[in-house]
Amino acid sequence: MQWLSASSRRRRLLGGMAIAGSFALAAAATPTLAVAAPGSASAVGSRAGDAEDTKLAFDPDNYTTISVTVDGQTMSVRWYKEICYVANPVAAAAEQSGGPGGGSTTISNTACGYQSMNVFVPESAFDNQRAPIYFAVNNGGWMASYIKASVTDGTSYDSSTSNVGAALKAGYVFVDVANRSRGMVGADGDSPGKAPAAVVDAKAAVRYLRLNDAVMPGSAERIVANGGSGGGALVSALGASGNSAKYDPYLAEIGAAGIDSKGRSTLRDDVFAISEYCPITDLGDADKAYEWLYNILGTRDDTDENATPTDAAAIAAQFPAYEKSLKLRNSDGSALTADTMLETIKKEVIRSAEIYMAADSANTIPALGDNFVIQSGGPGGTTTTSYVNDWIDVDNDTNKVLSLDMKKYLKFVATQATLKTTPAFDAVGVNGDTTSSAETNLFGPYTQKYMNFTEYSWDHNDVAGDGSGLDDTGLTWAQYIKKASTTVDDQIHLINPMDFIGTSADTSPYWYIRNGTRDRDTSFIISINLDRALAADKQVKDVNYQMAWNQPHAGNYDVPEAMAWIAKVVSEAGDPLATGHHG
Numbered sequence: 001m002q003w004l005s006a007s008s009r010r011r012r013l014l015g016g017m018a019i020a021g022s023f024a025l026a027a028a029a030t031p032t033l034a035v036a037a038p039g040s041a042s043a044v045g046s047r048a049g050d051a052e053d054t055k056l057a058f059d060p061d062n063y064t065t066i067s068v069t070v071d072g073q074t075m076s077v078r079w080y081k082e083i084c085y086v087a088n089p090v091a092a093a094a095e096q097s098g099g100p101g102g103g104s105t106t107i108s109n110t111a112c113g114y115q116s117m118n119v120f121v122p123e124s125a126f127d128n129q130r131a132p133i134y135f136a137v138n139n140g141g142w143m144a145s146y147i148k149a150s151v152t153d154g155t156s157y158d159s160s161t162s163n164v165g166a167a168l169k170a171g172y173v174f175v176d177v178a179n180r181s182r183g184m185v186g187a188d189g190d191s192p193g194k195a196p197a198a199v200v201d202a203k204a205a206v207r208y209l210r211l212n213d214a215v216m217p218g219s220a221e222r223i224v225a226n227g228g229s230g231g232g233a234l235v236s237a238l239g240a241s242g243n244s245a246k247y248d249p250y251l252a253e254i255g256a257a258g259i260d261s262k263g264r265s266t267l268r269d270d271v272f273a274i275s276e277y278c279p280i281t282d283l284g285d286a287d288k289a290y291e292w293l294y295n296i297l298g299t300r301d302d303t304d305e306n307a308t309p310t311d312a313a314a315i316a317a318q319f320p321a322y323e324k325s326l327k328l329r330n331s332d333g334s335a336l337t338a339d340t341m342l343e344t345i346k347k348e349v350i351r352s353a354e355i356y357m358a359a360d361s362a363n364t365i366p367a368l369g370d371n372f373v374i375q376s377g378g379p380g381g382t383t384t385t386s387y388v389n390d391w392i393d394v395d396n397d398t399n400k401v402l403s404l405d406m407k408k409y410l411k412f413v414a415t416q417a418t419l420k421t422t423p424a425f426d427a428v429g430v431n432g433d434t435t436s437s438a439e440t441n442l443f444g445p446y447t448q449k450y451m452n453f454t455e456y457s458w459d460h461n462d463v464a465g466d467g468s469g470l471d472d473t474g475l476t477w478a479q480y481i482k483k484a485s486t487t488v489d490d491q492i493h494l495i496n497p498m499d500f501i502g503t504s505a506d507t508s509p510y511w512y513i514r515n516g517t518r519d520r521d522t523s524f525i526i527s528i529n530l531d532r533a534l535a536a537d538k539q540v541k542d543v544n545y546q547m548a549w550n551q552p553h554a555g556n557y558d559v560p561e562a563m564a565w566i567a568k569v570v571s572e573a574g575d576p577l578a579t580g581h582h583g
Contacts, residue, residue: 052087052255058212066153080119084112085208087255091187120151121217124171132222134167142230144184163556173218182442190446196494203269204256211257221576223271228555232279240497242270242506273510277555284492287423289523292319297407303414312422328532350401356549357399364396417520426454429461501533509541510569516551
């Protein structure tokens with residue numbers, strides 16, 4: 001079954017076409033790579049006859065040994081440092097945005113710092129080619145992710161709270177994966193992280209692991225991709241679109257493994273499992289879902305967060321047709337539509353509360369009239385705030401929810417965390433806004449600061465001279481996306497998992513999805529739609545979806561539960577080295 005976007009954007013085969021102004025690769029020297037000399041014994045994982053694949057051969061002897069402590073036990077870890085996973089990396093400027101206080105930061109690896117991976121192998125996996133690979137992307141808000149090291153010498157980890165420590169303790173190979181995305185500044189000052197760069201890079205990293213599977217610790221047939229927020233969206237797209245030929249031209253541009261001289265794929269980029277949190281995905285339709293959810297019961301008005309009610313109402317009005325176009329169903333067979341959505345969300349919140357109460361006798365929910373006490377904050381300090389429970393009545397003794405008021409629940413969500421502006425995701429250029437941190441700058445050519453990617457924002461852009469919208473192009477959205485030269489619709493398509501689930505793409509068979517019941521960063525509808533679409537895909541064997549009780553926009557807060565699920569599905573899939581056991 002093909003899930004179609006409500007915008008009815010065309011689905012061009014991308015054969016050879018790149019986004020306007022994109023993939024202008026810098027001629028900077030490639031950094032020193034952790035690779036073997038061509039033809040050496042350690043290069044046996046490479047594919048003979050392909051110069052780029054030979055360049056990407058893994059050297060199993062090029063590591064540094066570090067020591068960490070997990071749950072009080074010392075462990076040796078081999079660190080394969082900053083492996084460049086593409087043959088033709090896109091060079092970056094030394095000064096990047098996003099430094100302390102919103103300033104800039106200086107990076108050291110300008111040649112491949114956004115297309116590298118750090119590979120950490122615990123001692124139990126030194127010679128284990130069956131061990132799962134925990135593939136961690138570190139993006140937030142679809143921002144670019146410079147190479148990082150989650151495992152550092154001398155650090156102590158608690159496996160009950162740290163997914164890094166838990167993965168190492170379980171004997172998994174832990175991989176930090178950098179990737180281009182919005183906000184990255186190229187060596188020539190352009191923006192080479194425009195969509196679909198993040199997904200293309202993640203696929204290239206998977207291909208590197210598969211190219212070198214025979215000589216690397218761990219199994220590329222047991223890659224578990226983990227991410228939250230924009231990273232959750234990224235792994236969603238990665239997991240949904242396995243082996244789709246639509247990405248091949250982009251992979252060829254950066255010298256990804258397994259693309260031959262004719263641009264044909266010779267390697268797979270599907271992954272075994274996805275572990276994701278609060279995914280900011282389906283961006284082309286996310287504004288519709290957001291405005292509908294927070295306007296249908298008057299939430300924006302109730303919290304005095306409706307600065308542009310005309311815009312909010314117009315965008316919300318687009319949601320019912322979009323949801324209907326997906327043709328999704330709940331587990332009981334009922335249609336998932338705008339008419340049934342509030343009841344569906346209500347049932348998920350009730351299920352979340354009851355799972356929470358049943359998990360531990362210490363897990364109780366405040367009585368009506370009592371307070372939810374919520375801590376928030378970060379490195380700068382923690383704030384504790386109390387909110388009166390006026391929306392959920394429970395019996396903590398029987399672990400049952402007696403009633404839930406959806407209008408008051410949504411008001412609570414929007415009170416404990418202020419709602420996003422209208423529009424929420426494609427805000428730049430609308431109502432004179434040029435400073436929003438919304439995802440508008442994820443789209444457009446590399447040479448352009450941003451481009452609107454939704455019909456409403458495009459048609460209502462009023463910032464003259466920004467190169468986006470009806471005001472500058474003289475074309476409505478419908479007219480613009482009909483042009484053969486238009487690529488923004490392809491950008492939307494290639495980062496949207498909903499467009500690949502239920503198609504000929506090799507979608508991951510195992511999915512673990514969590515979305516907090518207090519998360520206002522995107523509509524709850526987005527993760528529910530993702531779950532229902534995956535449940536209908538015959539390739540998918542296990543979807544473990546849950547709205548996580550009383551969790552905000554966050555991730556990896558349930559490490560023991562998530563790791564137990566990973567261990568379960570890995571066990572069920574059998575030996576990755578056995579024929580036919582690819583998952």
